[in-house]
Amino acid sequence: MLTFRTLLFIVITLYSLPSQAEWVSHAFDVMGTRSKVEFEATEPKSAQDLVDKVVAEMHRIDRLMSPYKSDSELTFINNNAAKHPVKIGQEMFDLLEYSMHFSKLTDGAFDISFSSLGYLYDYRKNLKPSSVQIQTLKDAIDYRKIHLDKSRQTVFFADPRVKIDLGGIAKGHAVDRCIEILQAAEIKNAYVNAGGDSRLIGRKNDRLWYIGVKHPRDPDKLLVNLPLEEVALSTSGDYERYFEESGVRYHHIIDPTTGDSAREIRSATILANDSTTADALSTSIFILGIEKGMALINSMPEVSAIMVDKNGKLFVSQDMAPAH
Numbered sequence: 001m002l003t004f005r006t007l008l009f010i011v012i013t014l015y016s017l018p019s020q021a022e023w024v025s026h027a028f029d030v031m032g033t034r035s036k037v038e039f040e041a042t043e044p045k046s047a048q049d050l051v052d053k054v055v056a057e058m059h060r061i062d063r064l065m066s067p068y069k070s071d072s073e074l075t076f077i078n079n080n081a082a083k084h085p086v087k088i089g090q091e092m093f094d095l096l097e098y099s100m101h102f103s104k105l106t107d108g109a110f111d112i113s114f115s116s117l118g119y120l121y122d123y124r125k126n127l128k129p130s131s132v133q134i135q136t137l138k139d140a141i142d143y144r145k146i147h148l149d150k151s152r153q154t155v156f157f158a159d160p161r162v163k164i165d166l167g168g169i170a171k172g173h174a175v176d177r178c179i180e181i182l183q184a185a186e187i188k189n190a191y192v193n194a195g196g197d198s199r200l201i202g203r204k205n206d207r208l209w210y211i212g213v214k215h216p217r218d219p220d221k222l223l224v225n226l227p228l229e230e231v232a233l234s235t236s237g238d239y240e241r242y243f244e245e246s247g248v249r250y251h252h253i254i255d256p257t258t259g260d261s262a263r264e265i266r267s268a269t270i271l272a273n274d275s276t277t278a279d280a281l282s283t284s285i286f287i288l289g290i291e292k293g294m295a296l297i298n299s300m301p302e303v304s305a306i307m308v309d310k311n312g313k314l315f316v317s318q319d320m321a322p323a324h
Contacts, residue, residue: 021040021041021042021044022040022041022044022047023038023039023040023041023205024037024038024039024040024041024044024047024048024050024051025037025038026038026051026054026055028055028058030055030058030059030062030194031058031061031062031066031170031171031174031194031195032068032195033171033194033195033196034195035058035192035193035194035195036191036192036193037051037054037055037178037182037190037191037192037193038190038191038192039182039187039189039190039191040187040188040189040190040202041187042186042187046185050181050182050185050187053181054178054181054182054192057174057177057178057181058174058178058194061170061173061174061177062174064089064091064092065092065095065166065170065173067115067119067163067164067165067166067167073088073089073092074092074164074165074166077092077155077164078115078163078164081155081156081157081162082156082157082159082160082161082162084156085147085149085152085154085155085156086154086155086156087152087153087154088153088154088155090153093148093150093153093155095166095169095170095173095276096112096146096148096155096164097148097150098169098276098280099112099143099166099168099169099280100143100146100148102169102280102281102284103143104143105284105296106284106287106288106296108142108143108256108257109255109256109284109285109287109288109292110168110280110283110284110287111141111142111143111256112143112146112164112165112166112168112169113140113141113142113143113145113146113162113163113164113256114141114165114254114256115163115164115165116137116140116141116159116161116162116163117129117133117134117137117138117140117141117254117259118165118252118254118259119163119165120133120137121250121252121254123241123242123243123250123251123252126243126245128245128250129259134258134259134260137161137259138258138259140159140161140162141254141256141259142159142162142256145157145158145159145162146158146162146164167252168236168279168280168283169276169279169280169283170279171194171195171196171197171275171279172197172232172234172274172275172276172277172278172279172280173275173276173279174194174197175192175193175194175197175198175199175232175275175279176199176232176274176275176276178192179192179199179201179275182201183201187201188201188202189201189202189203189204190202191204191209195240196234196235196236196237196240196282197232197233197234197275197278197279198211198232198233198234198275199231199232199233199274199275199278200228200229200230200231200232201230202229202230203229208227208228208229209227209228209229210225210226210227210228211225211226211228211233212224212225212226213225213226213233213235213267213269213306214235214237214239214267216237216238216239216266216267216308216312217239217266217312219239223267223269223306223308223314224306226271228271231271231272231273232271232272232273232274232275232277232278233269233270233271233278234269234270234272234275234278234279234281234282235267235268235269235270235282236253236267236268236269236282236283236286237266237267237268237286238251238253238261238262238263238265238266238267239251239266239267240252242261249261249263253283253286253287255287256287262286262287262289263310264289264290264309264310265285265286265289265290265293265307265308265309265310266308266309266310266312267286267306267307267308268282268283268285268286268293268305268306268307268308269282269305269306269307270282270285270297270303270304270305271303271304271305272302272303272304273302277303281296281297281303281305284296285297285305285307289309290307290309290315293305293307294307294315294317297317298317298318298319303317304316304317304319304320305317305320306320
């Protein structure tokens with residue numbers, strides 16, 4: 001027969017056991033793409049609140065940095081920064097400053113002012129700028145015409161034709177911010193994805209995460225399926241937003257030197273410690289091409305790359321190459 005003391009011990013023990021963890025997954029649309037958050041919740045009752053925070057953060061950044069929203073801070077900058085220096089928020093200033101870092105690192109291959117001409121492309125309507133428009137606006141693509149004043153926290157465009165677009169870095173930033181929200185809630189195992197940008201922490205059911213990289217020409221196939229942990233991954237491809245005309249593929253990754261789509265690469269994937277860096281670098285090496293792109297990545301510690309050239313040939317950075 002169980003004594004009162006024994007029953008009391010059992011009750012106290014049961015209440016002192018940690019809550020049963022469960023995996024939570026939620027997919028949603030934001031920033032013009034499909035996004036997903038997945039994490040192991042140690043407190044399942046509060047898991048939905050955490051999902052809501054992640055979704056809200058993605059939408060907040062979209063409202064801030066979308067070039068398609070008339071009331072976004074980015075649109076305000078594009079409408080006013082060529083008239084006078086514009087005071088901007090700290091988050092926007094920091095991301096513009098980081099964008100300039102990648103512009104300098106890549107000798108202008110990464111350039112947020114690509115939108116000075118890029119805004120004339122409409123991939124849904126199969127529209128592209130004329131040769132005359134390209135010649136007229138091509139030299140407006142120049143990150144050196146974007147002047148940042150750190151002491152005043154302002155941005156100024158030295159050319160009235162300049163427009164900026166954070167499409168090559170904003171989603172990575174959003175993924176990092178969402179991971180920070182999860183980590184602040186003491187989540188140890190999680191995955192956040194926004195289109196071609198992903199970041200994962202911890203593991204999935206005590207195993208490595210497996211993240212697939214899409215085949216650039218066959219949507220039903222994976223190029224590779226990578227076992228990963230504690231890493232960010234970003235893929236830039238000519239298959240994401242594009243149309244074809246007379247056998248030529250026009251896609252959203254614009255080469256600043258030509259004002260036209262970069263066509264030496266089909267797909268470029270970066271693995272790095274954070275999504276903001278991975279996002280910017282995948283865009284950069286797509287434009288730089290195999291030789292220059294791989295030379296850059298091979299010079300950077302803790303960064304890896306997988307690239308597919310225009311002929312479908314696969315290339316990997318030195319740290320991923322099999323040992324001979």
